[in-house]
Structure formats: C-alpha cells, structure tokens
Amino acid sequence: MIQITLPDGSIKEFPKGTTPYEVAVSISEGLARNVLAAQLGDHVVGLATPITENTSLVLYTWNDTDGKDVFWHTSAHIMAAAIEQLYPGVKFGIGPAIENGFYYDIDFMNYTISSDDFPAIEAKMQEIIAQRPKLVKREVSKKEALDYFTQKGDEYKIELIRDLEDGTITFYESGHFVDLCRGPHLFDTAPIKAVKLLNTAGAYWRGDEKRKQLTRIYGITFPKKKELDEYLTLLEEAKKRDHRKLGKEMELFTFSQKVGAGLPIWLPKGTALRERLENFLKKVQKQYGYQQVMCPHIGNVELYKTSGHYQKYGADSFRPITTPQEGEEFFLKPMNCPHHCEIYASKPRSYRDLPLRLAEFGTVYRYEQSGELHGLTRVRGFTQDDAHIFCTPDQLKEEFCKVIDIILYIFKVLDFKDFIAQVSLRDPDNKEKYIGSDENWMKAEAAIIEAAAERGLNTTVVKGEAAFYGPKLDFMVKDAIGRKWQLGTVQVDYNLPERFELEYVSPDQQKLRPVMIHRAPFGSMERFVAVLLEHTAGEFPLWLTPDQVIILPISEKYQEYALKVKALLEEQEVRTLIDERSEKAGRKIRDAEISKIPFMLIVGEKEEESNMISVREHGVGDLGSMSVDGFVSLLQQKIKQELN
RNA sequence: GCCGUUGUAGCUCAGUGGUAGAGCACUUCCUUGGUAAGGAAGGGGUCACGAGUUCAACUCUCGUCAAUGGCUCCA
Numbered sequence: 001m002i003q004i005t006l007p008d009g010s011i012k013e014f015p016k017g018t019t020p021y022e023v024a025v026s027i028s029e030g031l032a033r034n035v036l037a038a039q040l041g042d043h044v045v046g047l048a049t050p051i052t053e054n055t056s057l058v059l060y061t062w063n064d065t066d067g068k069d070v071f072w073h074t075s076a077h078i079m080a081a082a083i084e085q086l087y088p089g090v091k092f093g094i095g096p097a098i099e100n101g102f103y104y105d106i107d108f109m110n111y112t113i114s115s116d117d118f119p120a121i122e123a124k125m126q127e128i129i130a131q132r133p134k135l136v137k138r139e140v141s142k143k144e145a146l147d148y149f150t151q152k153g154d155e156y157k158i159e160l161i162r163d164l165e166d167g168t169i170t171f172y173e174s175g176h177f178v179d180l181c182r183g184p185h186l187f188d189t190a191p192i193k194a195v196k197l198l199n200t201a202g203a204y205w206r207g208d209e210k211r212k213q214l215t216r217i218y219g220i221t222f223p224k225k226k227e228l229d230e231y232l233t234l235l236e237e238a239k240k241r242d243h244r245k246l247g248k249e250m251e252l253f254t255f256s257q258k259v260g261a262g263l264p265i266w267l268p269k270g271t272a273l274r275e276r277l278e279n280f281l282k283k284v285q286k287q288y289g290y291q292q293v294m295c296p297h298i299g300n301v302e303l304y305k306t307s308g309h310y311q312k313y314g315a316d317s318f319r320p321i322t323t324p325q326e327g328e329e330f331f332l333k334p335m336n337c338p339h340h341c342e343i344y345a346s347k348p349r350s351y352r353d354l355p356l357r358l359a360e361f362g363t364v365y366r367y368e369q370s371g372e373l374h375g376l377t378r379v380r381g382f383t384q385d386d387a388h389i390f391c392t393p394d395q396l397k398e399e400f401c402k403v404i405d406i407i408l409y410i411f412k413v414l415d416f417k418d419f420i421a422q423v424s425l426r427d428p429d430n431k432e433k434y435i436g437s438d439e440n441w442m443k444a445e446a447a448i449i450e451a452a453a454e455r456g457l458n459t460t461v462v463k464g465e466a467a468f469y470g471p472k473l474d475f476m477v478k479d480a481i482g483r484k485w486q487l488g489t490v491q492v493d494y495n496l497p498e499r500f501e502l503e504y505v506s507p508d509q510q511k512l513r514p515v516m517i518h519r520a521p522f523g524s525m526e527r528f529v530a531v532l533l534e535h536t537a538g539e540f541p542l543w544l545t546p547d548q549v550i551i552l553p554i555s556e557k558y559q560e561y562a563l564k565v566k567a568l569l570e571e572q573e574v575r576t577l578i579d580e581r582s583e584k585a586g587r588k589i590r591d592a593e594i595s596k597i598p599f600m601l602i603v604g605e606k607e608e609e610s611n612m613i614s615v616r617e618h619g620v621g622d623l624g625s626m627s628v629d630g631f632v633s634l635l636q637q638k639i640k641q642e643l644n
Numbered sequence: 645g646c647c648g649u650u651g652u653a654g655c656u657c658a659g660u661g662g663u664a665g666a667g668c669a670c671u672u673c674c675u676u677g678g679u680a681a682g683g684a685a686g687g688g689g690u691c692a693c694g695a696g697u698u699c700a701a702c703u704c705u706c707g708u709c710a711a712u713g714g715c716u717c718c719a
Contacts, residue, residue: 103714114648201714202647209716213647216714244711248655257692257710309719316717335719369645369717370710378718467719486718518719555676582676590680604678614679622679 005056014051021047021187024059034061036191037070037184044070046137046184062191062223072097074135074174074186075195075221076104081177082124083217087111091154092179093205093214100231100482101220105203107156108215118197121217125195133175135185142166145180156205156214194228195221241480243533244375250538250546250596252529253376262373262380264526269546274525276544278361280413280643281385281521284406290357290387295339297363301329306499307338308435312468318367336362337493337518340388341500344514349504354514355395359387361525376530377485383525389517390502393443396515400451400473400490407475407488407521408455413643414532414541420476420484421457423448427464434468440494445471447492469495470518480534487528491518539596539618543639550577550597551613552588554604561608565601565628572632593618601631 001013004023014023020038024031024047038045039058044066051057060067076095083090083106090111095104140148142161148171149157157180161169172181174189186192196219203216222228239245247253252270259265266274282292301320304310313334320329333339340358349356363383372378391399411419425445426434434441448471452459459473466472475488493516496502503511522528532540542548549569553562562578569576577597579588585602592600602614607625615623615631626634 112648199713200648203715204646207716209646213715215647218714255711261710307719313719337719364719366719371645371647371715372717373710374712469719552679554678557676582674584675584677584682585679586677587681588679593680600679602679606678616679 002051003054004051005054007056007058016052017050019048019050020045020057020059023051023057027059031059031061035059036061036067036186039066044184046070046135047187048137049184069097070184070186071191071223072102072221073184074189075192075219076102077135077172077174077177077179077181077185078125078128078189078192078195079121079197079217079219080104080106080179081128081174082121084177085128086121086124087113089153091156093156094160095179098218101198101218103203103216103218105205105214105216107212113200113215113217115197115200122195122197128175129189129192129195131175132188132190134188136173137183137185138171138173140169140171142169145169145171148178149180191223192221193223194225195219196228196232235481238480238482241534241537242375243377243479243530246533246538247376247530252533252546260380261370262368262378264376264379264381270529273540273544273546274529277522277525277528278385280543281410282359284409285357285359285387288357288402288406289355290359293340293343293358293360295333295336295343295360295362297333297365298330299333299339301331303338303342304331304334307335307341307496308469308499309335309338312435316367318365332365333362334364334366336360336364336384336386337388337496337516338500340386341496341502341516344390344502345500349390349502349514351392351504351506351512354504355389355391355399356514357387357389359385362386376526377479379526382527384520385522385525385528386518386520389519390497390504390514391517392504392512393515396447396492396517397451397454399517400447400492401455403490403517403519403521404451404455404457404473407490410488410521411475414535416477416487416535418477419487421452421459422465422474422476423452423459423461424465424467424472424474425461425463426466426471430464434466436469436495436498441471444492444494448473448490467491469493472518477531477535479531485527485531487523487531488521489519489523492516493518539598541642542598542635543642545596545598546575547577547595547597548575548635549599549601550579550592550595551601551603552579552585552592554585554602556580556582558603558605558608562603565603565613568628569632572636574632574635589616599631599635 002016003011003013005011021032021035024035035047037060038047039060040049040051040055062068062071073096076097080092080095087108090109091107093105093107096102142164145161146158149161160180170181170183171178172183172185198218198220201216202213204213205211220231222231250269251267252273253264253266255264298321301310317334318332320331322329343358344356361383363381365381368378368380389399426441452473470491470493472489472491474486476484476486478484497513497516502514504514506512551562551565553559559580566576566578579592589600596618598618600616602616607613612625612627613631614625617623
C-alpha cells in the first residue's frame with residue numbers, strides 16, 4: 001500500500017500502482033468525470049500514470065491552468081494528426097499549449113495554407129476525436145527516436161531529439177499519429193467537445209530569424225460547445241474595444257499614408273485629451289520636485305556616440321540628416337536622456353543640487369520594422385513622458401521608491417488594477433550585449449529589487465530583458481485581446497553619467513559621479529492613450545473625456561436657452577456641445593448615448609420656464625431636473641472623486 | 645525585415661472582364677417633438693498606387709505602398 005496526500009491535507013491509502021484517475025473515482029463520480037490531469041509531487045502527469053510511492057496528489061480539472069494546459073496540449077496533437085492525414089508529408093516543429101489555446105508550427109512543404117482550409121482541418125479533428133483514441137505514452141531510446149523521425153524525414157523533430165538525453169525521451173501515440181512529446185496528455189480525446197482554429201502566421205523555427213519560417217496555426221478547444229461560443233463572443237466584444245477602431249470613431253487620432261507609416265497625427269479631440277493627461281502628470285511631478293525642460297528634436301551624432309546609442313542602434317536608426325555646407329551629421333532624437341545629461345553638465349553641480357529631477361514630454365523617433373507597426377501602441381514617432389533623476393548612490397533607493405509611488409498613483413486614478421510589475425535583469429550568459437561594469441550592474445539590480453520589495457510590489461523577474469545600459473522595472477497591462485504592453489518603466493543607469501563624465505562636488509570637496517534613473521510612468525503618450533481607450537472602451541473618466549456634456553434641446557424653440565446654458569457651463573470650464581439638429585429628443589438621446597458623452601442635458605419648455613435643466617447620465621438614465629449650478633457642483637464632485 | 649491576409653463613398657461592407665451599389669453618416673426641405681432611430685429629396689468614389697495582358701481591367705498577372713494576424717526586434 002502507498003500513502004497519498006490530498007490538497008486538503010488528508011492522507012489516503014491505495015494499492016501500489018493506483019492511477020490518479022482511480023483516486024478521483026474514489027473521491028467522487030463528478031470529479032472522475034471532470035478530472036483532466038494530475039500532479040504527483042512536482043510533476044504534472046497523465047491520469048493513467050501508476051503511482052508507485054508515497055506522494056502528494058493534486059487533481060486538475062478545466063478550472064485549473066494545468067488542466068487547461070494538458071487539454072490544449074492534447075488538442076495540438078489532434079490538430080497535427082488531422083493535418084498529417086490531410087497533407088501527407090508535412091513536417092512538424094513544436095506544438096505547445098498557450099495562454100488561450102494552442103498552436104503547432106508546421107513545415108507545409110509545397111502546400112499553402114490559409115484560414116479557408118480551417119473548416120476541413122476542424123472537421124478532420126472532430127472525426128479523430130469521435131474515434132476517441134487514447135494518448136499512449138511510450139518511452140523510447142534516443143536511437144529509436146532518431147530512427148523513427150529519420151525514416152519519416154522530419155528534420156525538426158530530429159533536431160529536437162538531438163538535444164535530449166537518452167532515457168528521457170517519450171513518444172505519445174494517438175491512433176496512427178506518433179509525436180515526440182514530454183507530455184502529459186489527456187487519457188483520451190473524449191473531453192474535447194468544441195474545436196476552433198483561429199488564425200495562421202509565420203513563425204521562425206526555434207524563434208531564430210535566420211532559420212526557416214514555418215506556418216503556425218493557432219487554435220482553441222473547449223469541453224463544452226457553449227464555452228467556445230462564449231469565447232468567440234468575447235473576442236468579438238474585444239474587437240469593439242480596439243483602440244484603432246475607437247480612436248477613429250471618437251476622432252482622437254488618425255494615420256495618413258502621405259505622412260508616413262507609424263506616424264500618428266493627433267486630431268483636436270485627441271490632442272486635448274493628451275494635454276489633459278500631460279497636465280495631470282505635470283502637476284503630480286511638480287509635487288515630487290521635478291522641473292520641466294525642453295530639447296530639440298535632433299542631436300549631433302557625437303551626442304549619441306558619447307551615450308553609446310550610436311554604436312548600439314546607429315545602423316538601425318533613421319538615417320542621419322546633414323547640414324548642407326559642413327556635412328555635419330544629426331540624428332532624429334531617439335532618446336531624451338543624452339540631452340538631459342547635457343543639461344546636467346551645463347554647470348558645476350553640488351551634492352546640494354541632488355536629486356536633480358528633469359522632466360520633458362519629449363517626442364522621439366525610432367525606426368521600427370515595418371511589420372511591427374501597430375496602431376498607437378507601436379509607432380515610429382512618439383512622445384515619452386520622460387524624466388531623468390540624477391542623484392547620489394545613497395539617494396537611489398528612495399528616489400526609485402518615489403517613482404514607484406507616482407506610477408502606482410497614476411494607475412490608481414485611471415483604474416488599472418490588473419498590471420504586471422516586471423523586473424528585467426541582464427542575461428548572465430550573454431554579458432557582452434550590455435555596457436558597463438559588473439559591479440555597477442549588480443548594484444543597480446539590487447537597488448531595483450529592494451525598492452520594489454519595499455513598496456510591496458508583486459514582481460516577476462525576467463533575465464535577459466534589461467536595457468543595454470541597465471536593469472529596469474516595467475509595468476505592463478493587457479489590451480482588449482490579451483496582448484501585453486509595457487506602459488510605465490523605471491530604469492537605473494550608472495553608465496550614462498560615466499560616459500558623459502557627470503560629476504557633483506561632495507561635502508568634503510570630492511568630485512563624485514551621480515547615478516541616473518530613467519523613468520516614464522505612461523511610457524509613451526501614444527501607447528498610454530491606446531491602452532486607456534481599450535481599458536475604458538472609450539468611456540473615459542469625466543475629467544479626461546473630450547466632451548463632458550451635450551445639450552439636447554427638445555425643439556428649435558429652445559435653442560436660445562440651450563446656448564445660455566452652454567455659456568454658463570463653459571464659464572465653469574465644462575466641455576459642452578449642443579445637438580442643434582431638428583431631430584426628436586429620442587433620436588438625440590440615442591446618438592448621444594452611442595457617442596459615450598457622460599451627461600446629456602434635455603432642455604425644453606419646462607426647463608426654460610423654471611430655469612432648470614433635465615440631466616441624463618450616460619449608461620445610467622434620467623437623473624431628474626436641477627439648476628445649472630447644482631449640475632456643475634455635481635460634475636466637480638465627481639471629478640474630485642476620480643482624481644482622489 | 646519574414647510568412648499569411650486585406651485595400652471599393654466619411655464609416656461598415658456587397659459586387660461584375662464591357663468605366664459601380666447598400667446601410668449609416670452628410671446637405672436641403674417637411675416636421676417642432678419630452679428620455680435609445682420621424683419623413684422626403686440630394687450630393688459624394690481615377691474601385692490604394694504603378695506597370696503588364698486584353699478591343700476593353702475596379703475585376704486577371706506582376707510590382708510598390710499601406711493596413712492587418714503572427715514571428716524576429718524594441719534605446
């Protein structure tokens with residue numbers, strides 16, 4: 001007999017060789033019906049794995065990430081099996097489960113695949129699933145594995161096997177399909193009830209752009225048809241929140257082929273929105289002791305040679321521009337920090353001047369690969385809410401903490417609850433990618449980790465994601481369709497002060513080097529507006545929204561009264577429109593609701609006589625009638641709450 | 645940059661080898677109304693751009709540009 005410890009702490013005895021499925025059966029019929037995978041000790045395993053020693057056991061269902069992983073991993077195999085039947089001779093790369101579904105990278109040889117082929121593949125998958133094949137694990141020797149795939153002619157699997165240790169190689173067989181796979185898998189295909197292939201894309205073999213590009217097919221499966229329908233509805237809903245669509249509808253920004261790819265042009269409403277965001281941040285920064293500065297949009301090549309950006313990015317930047325007579329080279333500004341270093345260097349600095357916090361809404365230009373451009377989130381010209389803090393090494397942690405405070409305050413005001421704080425360190429195996437001494441890197445990395453801990457941030461640490469000059473703390477949020485975008489960033493930098501030979505005089509008359517913090521709470525105005533649009537579905541907070549109030553006269557007879565109300569509101573800086581069309585009230589209300597304006601004021605005979613307004617709140621309904629003054633104080637109170 | 649898809653009116657989209665259509669929006673007129681669509685008429689498109697095939701190209705072929713889903717990249 002063996003002892004199995006369940007998650008509730010209870011210990012049960014079973015005969016040696018009992019499987020997780022049998023344990024599930026012993027617990028309840030419902031669990032046995034829903035269980036997908038299990039975890040023995042630290043390992044996720046299939047349900048048919050015999051348990052041979054005392055261990056802990058967790059049973060996973062669809063409600064667990066690990067259960068879904070196994071479910072989708074098996075689904076990827078089924079897709080591969082279907083594709084192999086439909087397109088004999090294709091070669092398979094890898095096919096893992098991902099956050100929402102799975103994919104398989106496939107070399108389709110001479111076939112070309114598009115989404116038009118999906119229904120046939122889905123049908124074949126359903127056919128295979130209906131046969132209910134078991135997924136049978138088989139341990140094979142390295143030689144046997146190599147022989148199998150050599151005979152099959154699949155060089156991708158051969159390459160994968162070469163990297164594996166003999167004795168750890170397993171195949172999974174489902175019907176006629178055999179795949180190299182670590183597992184685990186579902187016991188059989190019975191739980192898979194709904195199948196949908198989503199899209200196709202190119203993907204380099206092993207993520208290396210120098211190697212062959214395979215065709216990646218993304219798909220998702222569910223244990224219930226209804227869940228698939230809900231997921232597809234969710235995707236549809238997400239599309240409605242897409243900032244590219246909303247930005248166009250709300251007339252915030254646009255793009256023009258003539259202006260150029262990746263160069264957003266801001267329309268009046270979008271510009272006003274951006275300015276409100278900027279003023280909001282300026283006000284916060286002023287409280288934290290920042291000073292605003294301004295710099296030109298170009299800088300002499302020497303500036304970037306000094307900073308190190310030229311060596312690192314010169315070849316991949318917009319080509320330099322030159323003066324016609326002297327041939328002097330200038331780069332479009334890709335970063336604000338070198339300019340800010342020169343501001344620091346513009347006069348001798350004492351320890352009394354530190355921390356020196358220089359802030360600029362600096363527009364920068366970077367050459368992004370054409371395939372990378374995406375709405376406002378990835379562009380070639382954008383404005384950073386940048387600032388550089390020059391401080392003594394002793395002040396570093398406190399300054400870092402204050403920056404985190406600013407970012408957290410902004411996220412709170414704008415209701416970003418669901419963010420990821422990521423500490424990006426350098427790749428210890430690839431140090432030549434970075435500039436600066438080991439010692440400084442270690443100091444910088446320690447400072448970030450300590451500051452984040454001090455502010456109670458729940459961080460994830462990723463090696464190899466640091467900037468080339470220093471480690472960073474990034475704040476990321478997800479967009480409408482679940483893609484992660486980096487917003488706020490805080491970076492420690494010992495290198496630029498050194499390269500620019502920045503100094504301050506210490507109390508004992510020594511010349512010492514300051515430390516620098518780069519930070520941008522929004523990241524870029526463009527990306528932040530994009531993410532905010534998707535986050536709010538275009539229903540911005542009252543203080544930020546382009547139009548706060550629209551007046552809807554019942555008929556043209558009340559136009560004059562509407563104008564009077566508008567004037568009163570504008571005196572109080574309330575952003576107000578009038579719907580002057582000769583339409584019925586119902587129509588005006590409908591259009592105002594669709595345009596997401598927070599408040600509608602209905603004015604007609606009653607209101608004019610009593611010198612009142614009828615207020616309707618977007619998405620809420622009729623709030624009854626009140627005086628203009630009463631309405632203004634309602635707005636002011638609401639805004640105060642939002643900014644609190 | 646690479647692989648795939650797409651490009652027709654301001655927006656969303658139909659469409660055919662014989663130089664174009666719908667709904668919404670817009671303009672004008674009628675209507676003067678009370679909390680999610682009143683009615684009528686009208687204007688608006690070198691069918692992304694450039695070549696080629698053809699008697700004839702918006703339609704077929706090639707190229708360019710742009711957008712888009714990924715991959716790689718991201719100071």
